[in-house]
Amino acid sequence: MTEATALTRNQSLVHNTLRQADGPLSAYTILDRLRDDGFRAPLQVYRALDKLTSLGLVHRLESLNAFVACAGEHRHGENELIAFAICERCGQVEEFADPVVCERLEAWAGDNAFHADKTTIEIRGKCAVCRAA
Amino acid sequence: MTEATALTRNQSLVHNTLRQADGPLSAYTILDRLRDDGFRAPLQVYRALDKLTSLGLVHRLESLNAFVACAGEHRHGENELIAFAICERCGQVEEFADPVVCERLEAWAGDNAFHADKTTIEIRGKCAVCRAA
DNA sequence: GACATTACGTAATAACATTACGTTCGATTG
DNA sequence: CAATCGAACGTAATGTTATTACGTAATGTC
Numbered sequence: 001m002t003e004a005t006a007l008t009r010n011q012s013l014v015h016n017t018l019r020q021a022d023g024p025l026s027a028y029t030i031l032d033r034l035r036d037d038g039f040r041a042p043l044q045v046y047r048a049l050d051k052l053t054s055l056g057l058v059h060r061l062e063s064l065n066a067f068v069a070c071a072g073e074h075r076h077g078e079n080e081l082i083a084f085a086i087c088e089r090c091g092q093v094e095e096f097a098d099p100v101v102c103e104r105l106e107a108w109a110g111d112n113a114f115h116a117d118k119t120t121i122e123i124r125g126k127c128a129v130c131r132a133a
Numbered sequence: 134m135t136e137a138t139a140l141t142r143n144q145s146l147v148h149n150t151l152r153q154a155d156g157p158l159s160a161y162t163i164l165d166r167l168r169d170d171g172f173r174a175p176l177q178v179y180r181a182l183d184k185l186t187s188l189g190l191v192h193r194l195e196s197l198n199a200f201v202a203c204a205g206e207h208r209h210g211e212n213e214l215i216a217f218a219i220c221e222r223c224g225q226v227e228e229f230a231d232p233v234v235c236e237r238l239e240a241w242a243g244d245n246a247f248h249a250d251k252t253t254i255e256i257r258g259k260c261a262v263c264r265a266a
Numbered sequence: 267g268a269c270a271t272t273a274c275g276t277a278a279t280a281a282c283a284t285t286a287c288g289t290t291c292g293a294t295t296g
Numbered sequence: 297c298a299a300t301c302g303a304a305c306g307t308a309a310t311g312t313t314a315t316t317a318c319g320t321a322a323t324g325t326c
Contacts, residue, residue, distance in 0.1 A: 008273065028313070041276060046314070051273090062195040063253050065282095065313060083238070085247050096241060104234045105216070105256065112227065113261035114218050120196050120255045123238065128246035141304065161281070174307060179283070184304090198282060198313095 007051075013037050014048035015057055015069065023091035024066035061086065061093070063122045071095045081105070081119050087127035094127070138188060146170050147181035148190055148202065156224035157199035194219065194226070196255045204228045214238070214252050220260035227260070 007015060017030050025033075027045045039045065049067055052058035059068050061084060068084075071094075081102040085094040101121070109116045140148060150163050158166075160178045172178065182200055185191035192201050194217060201217075204227075214235040218227040234254070242249045 010274075026313075042314070043316095044275075047273075062255070083241070085242070085245070085249075087247075088250065094245065094247070098237050098241065101234050101237045104231050104237075105254075108216070108229060108231065109218070109256065109258070112218070113264060114220075114227075114256070114258055115264055116218075116256045116258040117221065118257045120253060120257075121238075122195070122253045123242065123247070123249045124251045124253075125242070125247055125249040131246060131248055143305075159282075161283095175283070176285095176307085177305075180304075 008048075010039075010044055011048045011051055013039070014045060015052055018052075018058055018067060018069040021069075024061050024064055024068045024086075024093055026066045030067070059084070059095075061122060062120050063124060068093050081121070083121035083123065085123045085125065085127070087130055088124055089126055089130040092127055092129075140184075141181075143172075143177055144181045144184055146172070147178060148185055151185075151191060151200060151202040154202075157194050157197055157201045157219075157226055159197075159199045163200070192217070192228075194255060195253050196257060201226050214254070216254035216256065218256045218258065218260070220263055221257055222259055222263040225260055225262075 013034055014030055017033050018025060027042060027049060030049075031039055031042060031045045034045070049058060049060075053060055053067075057070050059070055059082065060066075061068060064086065080097055082095050082097050083101065085096070087093075105116070105119060108114070146167055147163055150166050151158060160175060160182060163182075164172055164175055164178045167178070182191060182193070186193055186200075190203050192203055192215065193199075194201060197219065213230055215228050215230050216234065218229070220226075238249070238252060241247070
């Protein structure tokens with residue numbers, strides 16, 4: 001159960017690029033950073049990102065059109081609802097899961113016969129460090 | 134306090150286009166629909182959308198890169214946290230506000246000294262009608 | 267080994283959004 | 297009333313993000 005699906009070369013390259021980054025990266029930024037590794041076209045990045053997000057190793061930030069490596073506090077592949085707090089100044093992203101929020105949104109879905117596939121929660125603002133600065 | 138700021142011609146045209154639509158529209162779709170009214174460039178749409186969103190008359194759906202007219206159950210201009218349930222099949226969008234969710238996210242922000250500017254909650258899935266079909 | 271599935275490479279194009287620059291309109295206010 | 301100031305506008309060019317289309321290669325399965 002805990003095995004990591006072996007990633008392909010392209011997938012590993014993209015994953016490592018995101019892990020080494022100190023914040024979210026756009027697909028095209030990833031592409032640029034992987035030119036020396038033979039990447040030539042956006043699709044190479046997007047295909048790897050699709051796979052990585054479906055494995056839960058990477059998250060897409062909708063409000064940024066960018067991607068981050070999963071911080072890993074929560075289990076991969078689970079359908080857990082994760083919220084992101086994104087600092088507009090330094091770009092750092094915090095992930096957190098709130099069971100109550102999750103439960104309330106599920107309750108709304110239940111009450112309205114809505115079947116949720118994917119839920120996005122993103123808070124844009126200013127982090128503690130940047131507020132102090 | 135309750136007066137509606139008079140909208141300019143462009144702003145009204147964009148607003149009406151969104152109100153008449155039966156779902157979210159992209160900026161470019163709006164542009165196409167307003168060609169006959171003299172719209173020529175994306176910026177005309179984006180400028181109107183910026184104003185309308187700042188007035189709370191229109192919402193941007195980040196996960197769709199599209200815009201909807203505010204459904205109007207909640208007060209305009211307020212900084213209220215609104216969640217959107219988006220049907221992937223029929224495109225309909227439901228707006229709702231959940232005070233508990235709001236409170237929990239505010240609590241997280243408080244605990245983490247994070248200053249939230251704007252929060253996005255979007256649930257992608259399938260609505261009741263489409264599930265039945 | 268035949269077959270299905272998944273991943274890959276490349277090129278072209280579509281879709282979404284902004285920058286830059288100059289002009290017009292309306293409300294002050296001196 | 298003219299000067300001025302700010303918001304909105306028009307247009308063109310460009311930048312950024314994402315997908316479609318087509319063919320090839322690698323991998324797993326029976």
